Amino acid sequence: MKTNKDFELVELVENGKHLSPVLPEHIKNYLVDIDGTVCDDIPNEEPERMATAELFPDALVTINKWFEEGHVITFFTSRVEEHREVTEKWLKDNGFNYHGLLMGKPRGGNYHWIDNHIVRATRYEGKFSDLIEKNVNIQVFEQ
Numbered sequence: 001m002k003t004n005k006d007f008e009l010v011e012l013v014e015n016g017k018h019l020s021p022v023l024p025e026h027i028k029n030y031l032v033d034i035d036g037t038v039c040d041d042i043p044n045e046e047p048e049r050m051a052t053a054e055l056f057p058d059a060l061v062t063i064n065k066w067f068e069e070g071h072v073i074t075f076f077t078s079r080v081e082e083h084r085e086v087t088e089k090w091l092k093d094n095g096f097n098y099h100g101l102l103m104g105k106p107r108g109g110n111y112h113w114i115d116n117h118i119v120r121a122t123r124y125e126g127k128f129s130d131l132i133e134k135n136v137n138i139q140v141f142e143q
Contacts (some may be wrong), residue, residue: 022117023072025120030066031076033105034087038063038096039122043122044079044107050086062128074100078107112139 009021023029035041038060039053067073077094079087081103083142088101122131 003124020117028066028071030063030071032063032073033124034075034077037073039090039094040127045080045081047083047086050079051082051090053090056128058128060095062130064095064097073098074102076102076105078105079103091106 008024010024011021012019028135032038035043035053037056038056040049042053063073073096075087075091075098077087084101084103087103091098091101111121113121
């Protein structure tokens with residue numbers, strides 16, 4: 001795992017109480033899936049394929065660009081803890097720069113993330129690139 005320059009969290013205080021800190025507005029906190037997003041889609045049932053997964057080159061270029069721009073890169077995968085070593089080696093051997101690796105993401109897709117911080121989601125559909133602005137419908141809590 002290679003790290004870039006440190007990023008500073010912004011302290012938040014409301015009514016004299018500290019809240020969870022946040023990143024500066026210009027820094028994104030990317031959570032990136034691995035299988036089917038940066039390489040071949042390999043299920044946990046076939047871990048022997050993880051060491052030789054085919055890299056998606058545009059994913060490497062884009063993610064390392066975001067890293068160099070100072071964004072936080074964390075891989076968030078459905079691979080289980082027993083696959084950590086092969087996963088870290090594969091990421092290193094393929095040249096990914098990142099800050100963290102979270103194992104054990106729930107399997108099955110159809111994710112709906114609920115958080116008290118801003119959450120943006122981008123579905124990977126075959127090509128990594130810079131992100132663009134687009135107006136879409138979203139589900140929110142009734143006010």
